Amino acid sequence: MDEYVSRSTLADVDIPLLDLPSFWFSRMNQIHAFATDESPRPVFVDGKEGSMEVLFLKRMHKLCTQLASGLYHELGVRNGDMVAVVLPNTVYYLVVTLAIQMIGATCTPANPAYTADELAFQFRHSGTKYVIAASTVLPIIQAAGSAISYPDHVLYISCADDASMDRPGPRSIFRVLSDKPFPRFQPRTKAELQNAAAFVCYSSGTTGLPKGAVLSHYNIVANILQGIAVQSHMSSSRYQRKTLAVLPLFHSFGLVLMAHSLPLCGSSLVTMSSFDMSQFLRIIELHRITDTLLVPPVINALAKLPLVEYDLSSLKWIVSGASPLCTDTIKALELSFPHIHVMQGYGLTETSPGLSLNSPHCRNIHSSGSLLPNLECTVVDDYGTRLKPGSSGELCFRGPNIMTGYLNNRDETDRIIDSSGFLHTGDIGHIDAKGHVYVTDRKKELIKFNGFQVAPAELEGVLMQHPQIKDCAVVGAFCVKRQTELPRAYLVLNNSGLRSDDVAHAVLQWANARVAYYKRLRGGYVLALDHTDPVHVAIIADPQIVDAYSYNQSGLLLRLTEFFTDIYMRKSYTALQQLQQPPTIIFLGDLMDGGREWAHTDWIKEYQRFLLLFVNRKPKSTRVYHMAGNHDIGIGNTIVQNALQRFHEYVGPTNQILDIGGHQIILLDTLTLESDNKDVRKSTQQTIDWLQTERTEMQPKPRILFTHVPMWRPPNTNCGPLRQTPYAMLSRSGYQFRDQLFQNTTELLLNAIQPHAVFSGDDHDTCTISHVIPSTNKMVTEYTIGAFGWASGVPIASYALLTLYPRSSNNTSFVVQNCFLPYQLGIYQCYALAFVCSIVLVAICCYHDSNSQSVSALNIEMGLFSHSLPWQHPLPQYAHTLSKHSTVVKRTLLIMKDVAKVGVPTFVACILYFYTV
Known part of the structure; x- marks a missing residue:
């Protein structure tokens, strides 16, 4: 044994020891009480509303025999021939396949959604001589069947929208039905049954094009x-x-x-x-x-x-x-x-x-x-x-x-079926003592989309035929919403510096047109760089868009604050992308100031405002990830579960593990980790457990940990020279906020993850310190990133640029740069000062010129002044009257006129320039 x-x-x-048609009909006659026309129980029923198509066993057997005779006598199908069946679900599907097998021919089922190229491959590889197809796919059959004698060797079954049996070209299966006798395929020995192919079903493999699995009658x-x-x-x-x-x-x-x-x-x-x-x-x-x-x-x-x-x-x-x-x-x-x-x-x-x-x-x-x-x-x-x-x-x-083997592919057959006759599935799992099978993972690279097998190698082969593709990889990206994997393409263009979304989009459209619908790249694309190129990641902390919860403001003051802070962040975000073009952007939490407090409808409005400022302004190729902050969901035992659920639904998961630039980027929700509620912290704890297991079982890539709340540090720890507020980070806590994680939480994260660097936010100011990993005594640097928002309590907003390099022997695999934004209040002050200086200068020039003007000329100017303003106001007429008695008043109004001509347009132009730029 x-x-x-x-x-x-x-x-x-x-x-x-029976062939499939003989076995099936004999067993049906034995077990079915409706084996005669008197029974009301059909075998097949068309479920389409209004359809009257039903098949009872007696009629089904007769149709199979008549179709087999017609195939033999009218088309010339013989024992051993290959017949492709390209049909959707229909009550006649088994009629067709059993009729083919009655002659001893083999069926090769094909997806009616296949493209002409895909069908052509299956026809050529299987040696298909005859085709039975749905009437709607006949044009594709004609385009694909260069080896098929079209239309003589093609039959069709009419669809509901194409019921004509008198069409030119291929014939309907009902036009070839015959009662002539034909030689039935009836093998008698086990060896004959094991070697006689009933079906050749094409299964996507991991090593290229689909392979035909030969399934015998036995x-x-x-x-x-x-x-x-x-x-x-x-x-x-x-x-x-x-x-x-x-x-x-x-x-x-x-x-x-x-x-x-x-x-x-x-x-x-x-x-x-x-x-x-x-x-x-x-x-x-x-x-x-x-x-x-x-x-x-x-x-x-x-x-x-x-x-x-x-x-x-x-x-x-x-x-x-x-x-x-x-x-x-x-x-x-x-x-x-x-x-x-x-x-x-x-x-x-x-x-x-x-x-x-x-x-x-x-x-x-x-x-x-x-x-x-x-x-x-x-x-x-x-x-x-x-x-x-x-x-x-x-x-x-x-x-x-277990199949006989792969058609015309002895090497792959020997690879998958060993010398003991065991077929190697490529799936990871185990079997218990009760005979229950557990499938836990997949060793092979196949993507499963809605139950269909999609081979990455096949899609990669299609993509590589495009002249714009230098290199590519296709992987399965699991979609939680659809509960299935979606094929996603990672593309390197011939000129990777272009990073052109238009080119990539055109490539995907081109590739999708050449494969069946279920093989399409529904997971989208990612524009990748060559493996030697550095990858930039922009890190934005605490945009915290201002809302009614910010400063207890309301009315006009709140609207002005929102207006100017939004303009500032929008300009900064646009400049960031134009100048540095980071392919990845990570938001470190606190997306909105009052996110956890808003009712759902109000939150949606604020979230749309956030999308307008940031997400909708990024290039399609830029990947953006969002972490949750305490202003978004709360912290610890004060987590607002509705807000947490809402964040998951609209923004995304709060725990993510990413592979970027040869590094493992860990976005960890440390806010929930400090909750006493097991259900709240479950996801974060599972992520930490997985990371710890992976670290002990294999050599992971360099890890970089992202946490919204900074890690614990001893009191009065110096934050470095870039900090704008007092040099040490405080250690306060209160309703829905905490300046630092607890010490035991910090030690847990450092020991379990052992990161190469840590990035945090929440503090609104920059801080760079070193931690010691307790279990290894290694040093790790934590970079706390300053707030991106203007109204965050620090004079100068900032963000960080993380540059990732291929892993090197000296572990210098990344570089961090703090990028400080312009001092916006100083810009406003400069605008105001320039405006005041302009007004004073214009006033001085106008006053000097007015001394040389005569009174009569002044009166004429007053008349012109009264008609030159774009609005009508009684002031000029009143001033004209006064001018007869006071030259000083006339001169003052003349200065006001010149200031209005020069200063007002200048001021308006400044405002428009500021708003648009």
Whole structure:
């Protein structure tokens, strides 16, 4: 017996020596009471509203036989030929595939959303000779099928919007139906069944283009019976079950475990051609759906639905597969819909596809289910050495449902299936003594988007064909909102100094047009630099935009304060980006002054003001991260939980670990860390625990810690020469504020994280001090950054520029520069002084000129003065009258006139210049 091999705890199932069509129809006739036309129970139902398409077993068998005869006699399909099936979900999907297999030909399912290039690759690689497709994709088939005899070797199934059977070109499948006899494919030995390919399903690999997994008749029959053995809940009320077939049937999960298996459990399948949440819910209510198979993003969306207006009481079971499902999502769904139970499964295209499934009578929501019958599992380390049961490593499986191999790719087959017959999944996990399989991580690089496999290497290959791309990398960026990974491209342009968003955007559009919809770069792009170039990070502390909570101001004074402080920060932020062009900007907290106090509607208005000042003014390529400050959410036991939740929802997570410029940038929410509420500090504590574990298990990159509140330091510690206020930082605390973290919190952070540098804010003034890490006695420098806002209590606002270099042997991997902004009050004083001097100078010049003017000339000037002003006022006429009696008054008014001509426009011009610049 093999060492360290776990066998399924379920009894083995007997696998008959039958081809797939013979097995499926014989088993359907045995277990279904509706095997005649008299029964009202259909096998397949079109779920589209208003559709009357249904398939009963007797008609389905007849259509399969007639289509197989037509394929043989009309198209010339023979045993061993490859037929591509390019269809969305339809009641006729199994009719097509079973008819092809009756002849002994092989089906290669393809996504109807594929581009012409992707279909062309699959056609060429698989050796496709014939195609059966949806009528809507015929133009793409024609563009892709250079090796296909178009239209002679192409059949179509009409869609609802294209029902004509008399179109020129390819024929409808219903035009080739025949009753002529044909040679049935009926292998008799196990070896024949194991070598006869039923499907070639293309699975994205990590080493380039997709690979065709050859699944034999024996593989598929085995996996159908393995799945039925676990799904015992179906047999208890066999003839009341209805399953909503929303998973794509061109995917092995939907094709085998849903379309082939569930009808054999007595369930009617109601098909959806594409997913729409409203239609999904409406079909459940209309058809009284009892079961469905879904991928995690759909389950997550279902769990987050508000009050549902549809009756979902009939839905009892949801089977989840294609990617791991979070246990919190399961709990949330079952809390919202107590009558629904979720069962997780696990498998691969290469395993036909099922490997494990939770049993309804023995459900473990933390696992991916029990190992299916007839299967063995072992766990290996990075060197291929088998580990003891319960150990974590790469999961490997052996059994009758393991694929024959990759089509025309012996090297990859030998790489994934070892000499003992175990298939190496590339997934990390373990199996317990009860046979429950746990998948905890992924060793291979595949991105899972909504259950679809996306190979980074394939997308990178597409991107590298663009002339503007010097280098690229594609990774999966997990989206919390959508509960799935999104492909994201990191691009190095041929001229990286340009950092052109227009070029990058054009490259993404170009690449997305060349791949299927699920492979598109929905995660966006990041313009990267060459690995040798320094990376600049601008650090902005405490913008703390002024609001009604700032100084108990109201009315005009508050509006003026907001107006001038906003102008100052907007100008400074714009200049920062124009002069230094940092690709990353980090805000160190206290985004708004009264953020934690505002009611939701008022907070939204202030947040929009913040976005207008900062976020909306950045280039698309600039990455901006925000930390929470005590003015945003509170601190310690005074954390305002509504404000914390609001910050998460609108601004982003308060704990983040970033990889920037070869450094690990840690944005840590130390405000919640000092709370006695475990739920409040849970996220921060988990982040610290992970960082500590990573540090002990591997050599992490240089770490730089960011915290809003500065770390504890002894009293009267000198903050250095750049500080503007008294030289030492105070140690005060009060309602919703604390000048420093507690000493024990500081020691905890230094020991657990062991950062190379620390950046903090909150104090509003600069401070540079050194700390000693207690566990190592190493020195680490903390840089407290001055406030970016003008009304923060320090004369000169500032920010910091952190420049990150590739890690070097002497650890000089970063440089910090404090950047001080102009003294704004001094600028205003200069404006005022210049204005007063201008007025005095104009007045002196006007007074000197007036002495040489005669009284008559003065009177004429007075007349002109009265008509030259842009407004009418009785003052000039009154002054003209007085001029007859007082030359002094006339001279004074003459000076006022000249001042008005010169000084007022000058003043207005200054104001406009100041506002715009």
